[in-house]
Amino acid sequence: MWAFIVRRILYNIPVYLSIILLLMAGLRYARDPVRSQLSKNPTQAERDAVKQKMGLDQPFVVQYVKFLGKTLTLDFSEESWSQKGRSVGDVIKKAIPPSLSITVPTLMASASISIVIALISAYFRGRTVDRTLVVLAVLGMSISFLVYIIFGQFFGAFWPNQVTQTTPFAITGYEPWMPLLTEGASLRNWVEFCMLPVIIGVVVAIGYDTRFYRAVMVEETTKDYIVTAMAKGASKPKIIFVHMLKNAMIPIITRIMATLPFLITGSILLEMYFKIPGMGFELITAINADDFPVIQAFVAVFAGLFILSIILTDVLYALVDPRVRLS
Amino acid sequence: MIGRIMRSRGMKKFTRNRLAVVASFVIGIYMLIALAVAFGAISLEECRERVLPGRAYGFLQEPNQEERFNELNWYISQHLESTLGSPSGFASDPDSASRRERAALAERGIPEDLSDSQVQEIWAALSASFAELDDAWLDREDLRYEIADINLMISESEDADEQADLADELEDLAAEGETYDREVNALVEQVEAGLLELMPIPTGFAGLKYGFRTFLGSDESGRSVAMRAFYSIKIAFQVGLVAALMSVSIGTILGGLAGFFGSWVDHAVMWLVSVLSSVPYLVLLAVLVYVVRGNALFSEWFDNPQERPGLALVPVYAAFGLTFWIGTCRVVRGEVMKIKELEYVQAATAIGFGRIRILLKHVIPNTTHIMFINFSLIFIGAIKSEVILSFLGLGVQGQPSWGVMISLGREDVQNFFFWTVLSATALMFGLVLAFNIVSDALQDAFDPKHV
Numbered sequence: 001m002w003a004f005i006v007r008r009i010l011y012n013i014p015v016y017l018s019i020i021l022l023l024m025a026g027l028r029y030a031r032d033p034v035r036s037q038l039s040k041n042p043t044q045a046e047r048d049a050v051k052q053k054m055g056l057d058q059p060f061v062v063q064y065v066k067f068l069g070k071t072l073t074l075d076f077s078e079e080s081w082s083q084k085g086r087s088v089g090d091v092i093k094k095a096i097p098p099s100l101s102i103t104v105p106t107l108m109a110s111a112s113i114s115i116v117i118a119l120i121s122a123y124f125r126g127r128t129v130d131r132t133l134v135v136l137a138v139l140g141m142s143i144s145f146l147v148y149i150i151f152g153q154f155f156g157a158f159w160p161n162q163v164t165q166t167t168p169f170a171i172t173g174y175e176p177w178m179p180l181l182t183e184g185a186s187l188r189n190w191v192e193f194c195m196l197p198v199i200i201g202v203v204v205a206i207g208y209d210t211r212f213y214r215a216v217m218v219e220e221t222t223k224d225y226i227v228t229a230m231a232k233g234a235s236k237p238k239i240i241f242v243h244m245l246k247n248a249m250i251p252i253i254t255r256i257m258a259t260l261p262f263l264i265t266g267s268i269l270l271e272m273y274f275k276i277p278g279m280g281f282e283l284i285t286a287i288n289a290d291d292f293p294v295i296q297a298f299v300a301v302f303a304g305l306f307i308l309s310i311i312l313t314d315v316l317y318a319l320v321d322p323r324v325r326l327s
Numbered sequence: 328m329i330g331r332i333m334r335s336r337g338m339k340k341f342t343r344n345r346l347a348v349v350a351s352f353v354i355g356i357y358m359l360i361a362l363a364v365a366f367g368a369i370s371l372e373e374c375r376e377r378v379l380p381g382r383a384y385g386f387l388q389e390p391n392q393e394e395r396f397n398e399l400n401w402y403i404s405q406h407l408e409s410t411l412g413s414p415s416g417f418a419s420d421p422d423s424a425s426r427r428e429r430a431a432l433a434e435r436g437i438p439e440d441l442s443d444s445q446v447q448e449i450w451a452a453l454s455a456s457f458a459e460l461d462d463a464w465l466d467r468e469d470l471r472y473e474i475a476d477i478n479l480m481i482s483e484s485e486d487a488d489e490q491a492d493l494a495d496e497l498e499d500l501a502a503e504g505e506t507y508d509r510e511v512n513a514l515v516e517q518v519e520a521g522l523l524e525l526m527p528i529p530t531g532f533a534g535l536k537y538g539f540r541t542f543l544g545s546d547e548s549g550r551s552v553a554m555r556a557f558y559s560i561k562i563a564f565q566v567g568l569v570a571a572l573m574s575v576s577i578g579t580i581l582g583g584l585a586g587f588f589g590s591w592v593d594h595a596v597m598w599l600v601s602v603l604s605s606v607p608y609l610v611l612l613a614v615l616v617y618v619v620r621g622n623a624l625f626s627e628w629f630d631n632p633q634e635r636p637g638l639a640l641v642p643v644y645a646a647f648g649l650t651f652w653i654g655t656c657r658v659v660r661g662e663v664m665k666i667k668e669l670e671y672v673q674a675a676t677a678i679g680f681g682r683i684r685i686l687l688k689h690v691i692p693n694t695t696h697i698m699f700i701n702f703s704l705i706f707i708g709a710i711k712s713e714v715i716l717s718f719l720g721l722g723v724q725g726q727p728s729w730g731v732m733i734s735l736g737r738e739d740v741q742n743f744f745f746w747t748v749l750s751a752t753a754l755m756f757g758l759v760l761a762f763n764i765v766s767d768a769l770q771d772a773f774d775p776k777h778v
Contacts, residue, residue, distance in 0.1 A: 018602045026614075031621035138767070142760040144714045146730075147752045150737045158741055268609055269715055273737075283610065284719050287617045299614055303606050310605065 001318065008314050012307050019303045020068055023296065028056065028063075033292050037081065054292070071300050078297075082289035088297045091282055098174050099278030101190060102267050105198045110205035111256050117206065118213030123240050125218065133210065140207035149273045152200035169196040172275040197270040209255070216251045220244050250320050257313035332695050340772040347768030350761040357560055357758050364561035371636065374558050374727050377549040378433045378540050380406075382744045385544035385552065392515065396464060399518050403457045406430070407450070407525075414451035418443040433551075434529045434537040446525070453521035460514040467507040474500050544746040546732075547739060555727035556750040562728040563710050563758060566643060570709035571702045573648035578655025579691065579698055585656070586663030587686050596656065604653050612712060615646035616721040632725030639724040643716060647709050655701040662694050696773035703766040707759050714755075729755045 027033060034050045051057045055066075070076065076089030083091065117133060124130045157171045170192050177189035220226070221244065229239045268280030275281070279298065286294035332338060341347055363369075380401035384390055390398065410430040411417055420426065420443075427437050427446075437446055474497065481493050529537050543553040585596035603611065619642035620629050632639035666672060667690060675685045710729070716722030717730025724731075729751040736747035 012601075012605075015598070015601045015605055018598065019605055022602065023614075026618045030618045138763055139760065142756050142763055143752060144711055144729075144733060144755060146714050146718050146733050147748065150733070150740050150748060154740050268613075269718065272719060280609075284613065287613055288720055290621075295614065295617070299606065299610060302610050306607055307605050 004318050005311075005315055008311050012311055016303065016307055017068070020071070020300055021064065023299050023303075024064055024067060025060070027292065027296055028060070067296070067300075071297070071304070076297050078293045080286075080291055080294050082286065082291040082294075088293050091294055092279075092297065092301060095277060095279045095282045097176065097178060098276050099267060099271070099280065101177065101194050102197050102201065102270060102276065102278065105194070106201040106205065106267070107256070107260065109198065110202045110209055111252075111259075113202065114206045114209035115213055115252065117210045118217055119240065119245065121210070121214045122217035122221065122244070123236070125221070134214070137207045137211045137214075140204075141211070145204055145269055146273075148200055148204050149269060152196060152203075153273070156196045156199070167192075169193075172273075174274075174276040193274075193276070197267070197274050197276065201267065201270055205259075209259075212255060213248075213252065216248050217244060220248050223247070250317065253320060254313055254317055257309060257316060260309045331692070332699075337696060337773040341768055344768045344772070347765055350764035350768075353757060353761040354765065357761070358564065360557060361561045361564040364558055369554055369558045371558070371726055373433075373540075373551070374554045375550060376433060378435075378537075378551045379545035379549050381545065381547050381549045382739060382742070382746075383541070383545045383549070385746050385750075386542045388544075392511075395515060395519070396460070399457065399460070399515070399522065402522055403453065403518070404461075406432075407453075411446075411450055414447060414454045417447040417450060430526070432526070433540055434533040435526050437526055441525075449521065449525045453518065453525055456514060456521060457518050460511065460518055463507060463511050463514055467504070467511055470500060470504050470507060474504065543750045546735065546747045552732075552746050552750050555732055556729070556754050558727050559729045559732065559751065560754065560758070562640075562723060562726065563713070563755070566640065566647070566713050566723075566728075567706040567709045569644045570647035570651055571705040573644070574651035574705050575655055575698050575702050577648065578652035578701065579659050579694065581652070582656035582659030583663050583686060583691050583694070586660040587667055587682070587690060589664075593660075596660070600653050600656055603650070608650055609712075609715065611650050612646045612716060613719065613721055615649055616642045616716065619645045620721075634725070636723075636725035643713065643722055646716075647705075647712065651705045651708060655697070655705070658697050658701065659694050662697055663690055666690050666693050696769070700766055700769045700773065703762050703769065707762045707766070710755065710759060 033056060034047060034054065037050050037054075048057065055063065058066075074089075076087060076092060078088050080086050080088055080091055121130045121133045153171065157167070157169045161167055161171070174193045175189040177187060177194070217240075225243065225247070226239060229243050234243070267278065268284060270276070271278040271281040272284055279302070282294065283298045283302075285291075286298065380398045383398065384394075407430060411426055412420065417423060417426070423443050423446075430437055441449070477493055477497050477500070481490055481497070484490055484493070528534065539553055540551040541553070543551070543556060546552055546555070581596045581599075585593040606614075628635065628638045629642065672685060672689055675689050680688075713722050713728060714730035714733055717728060718734040722728070722730050732751035733748055736751065739745070739747050
């Protein structure tokens with residue numbers, strides 16, 4: 001087992017180094033990094049001065065090693081270009097709690113709801129209930145995420161506000177809610193600012209997840225052990241909820257782990273729309289404002305988190321299915 | 328190759344699936360519309376010009392009286408006043424012809440058989456009756472406030488006599504209000520008739536075109552929603568086809584080479600795949616668009632999207648092409664590794680065929696079904712990602728697309744106006760659903776073991 005973990009980590013180190021390499025080269029050579037910091041027609045001297053100030057005049061290798069060292073020691077003390085006076089590390093640190101307060105509930109709720117729906121669908125396989133659920137999932141997948149958000153916000157926040165003059169959910173914005181982190185924060189803030197985005201995220205995710213889980217369950221029903229159980233005379237609920245669910249757990253765990261990093265960014269749209277200052281929001285704001293240090297650091301952090309979760313998935317997978325370790 | 332796949336057993340299975348055939352037919356209709364738009368059925372100017380007052384309803388939804396009043400207000404005191412000028416001087420104006428031209432809203436203009444003096448006459452009458460309507464409207468508003476005040480006073484007062492007095496007054500006011508209502512109703516009809524006389528709704532072929540322009544209403548700045556939504560079909564096909572063709576060909580070539588030759592080729596390709604797939608795909612798309620758009624060599628291409636909307640799409644193509652090939656590459660590599668161990672490939676090797684020839688003639692053709700499936704999956708992915716990128720300000724610029732319409736339309740929705748978002752969504756829903764059904768059916772027909 002340990003050999004497997006070490007192998008996975010060793011395999012991913014060069015991958016991460018290459019990502020940083022491509023990222024830095026792309027940001028430096030495929031585009032002009034200092035264009036936004038200069039006047040319309042800059043002289044060479046001005047250009048050099050700005051480059052020197054930002055440390056972009058050093059040889060690429062030096063910059064690469066320096067940035068890599070800083071990333072690995074989580075030292076993001078550089079100043080952001082568009083948000084003067086804030087360090088990149090500060091931007092990242094402030095952006096993590098809002099992101100997590102949306103993604104973690106979304107992930108848990110969507111996974112558990114869609115597994116239940118998939119089980120129902122597999123139980124009634126081929127009958128009206130199953131067919132309706134499948135059709136609903138396909139229909140739901142054909143609508144853009146943005147449309148769900150627009151109408152979710154309209155019916156969740158605008159319409160109740162206009163009709164009943166009450167505000168169950170805020171239209172946009174975010175207030176800290178974790179009681180231990182900030183003074184005077186309460187769970188009520190979470191309901192007001194995060195609940196609606198979470199509901200929308202869950203509704204969208206259910207469509208995709210249900211289809212996948214149902215396919216997993218349906219494939220599982222063709223296996224020999226199900227036939228054996230049926231021949232032994234086990235009842236249908238017992239076969240589905242005891243025998244099948246246990247065996248279907250492997251792909252389910254993989255799927256949940258695989259969606260974990262997507263949720264960090266999958267909420268980019270929710271964060272932008274509801275103006276929640278999370279990781280995705282900060283990244284897109286930085287891209288639109290040409291904020292070079294923030295973009296570089298954010299992509300590096302995103303990629304790092306992504307790779308960590310990929311390794312974690314592999315390890316978990318190997319834990320539940322020993323055959324994987326050999327390959 | 329195409330002919331062989333058409334005659335294959337999978338294709339027979341596919342055509343037996345009636346739903347999938349209907350879906351292919353729907354895609355065909357969309358494709359015809361896209362071709363028609365590409366050959367000039369809807370020009371970009373027609374998507375940008377003003378045809379209606381802002382946020383006018385489409386068919387099925389009748390505006391209430393207040394909305395009718397607001398529309399008339401826009402037609403007369405904003406549009407006609409600024410284009411025709413004051414009613415008294417129109418006939419003596421030397422450039423009345425150009426004023427007529429500017430007053431025209433697409434096909435709906437002042438008819439040519441009306442002489443300048445006739446136009447002046449109608450326009451003066453229209454302007455006068457609208458002024459009357461405006462006064463009556465304001466009076467009625469005042470009366471309504473007064474009634475609301477008295478109602479409030481009744482509820483607050485405790486003296487029974489005073490309440491009775493107020494109730495009497497209320498009855499008088501209500502009677503007065505009814506006469507106002509009748510007056511306003513009559514005036515609204517009159518102004519609408521006058522407007523129709525000055526600018527009749529066109530008939531015949533022009534009428535058909537005008538009807539098409541207006542049947543889905545207008546967006547916030549009065550542009551035709553129908554024109555924009557149908558023009559977007561072309562953009563969707565442009566983005567989807569370019570993304571799918573690029574990704575499928577890159578993915579098949581690299582996946583085929585990696586799977587067939589193994590050793591260092593395989594390592595190099597898989598290295599690239601794992602690097603690119605270790606960045607979340609939306610972040611990758613956003614950063615790629617950012618990098619390509621700010622490119623030092625041709626950044627001036629993308630500086631003015633209003634004038635060069637076609638070029639502004641290049642960063643989006645590049646981002647899609649560089650991102651979506653990964654999935655195809657993985658699947659093709661796996662399939663090629665399986666195929667190259669089969670007997671017919673060994674037979675070809677034994678006969679002495681070259682390796683390149685075996686790869687091109689015997690291996691790659693057997694991955695065609697994967698190409699088809701991935702083509703339609705990537706097509707859907709590209710259309711949906713376009714909406715997200717456009718919302719983030721990184722997608723289509725300078726021309727309408729479903730993404731642009733939906734993200735601009737969010738303010739309409741907040742003002743209880745749904746035509747823009749729903750039209751774009753409905754058209755997009757049809758296309759994406761059809762592709763979803765087709766790719767499901769393709770998967771069932773050619774790759775039944777796939778989860």
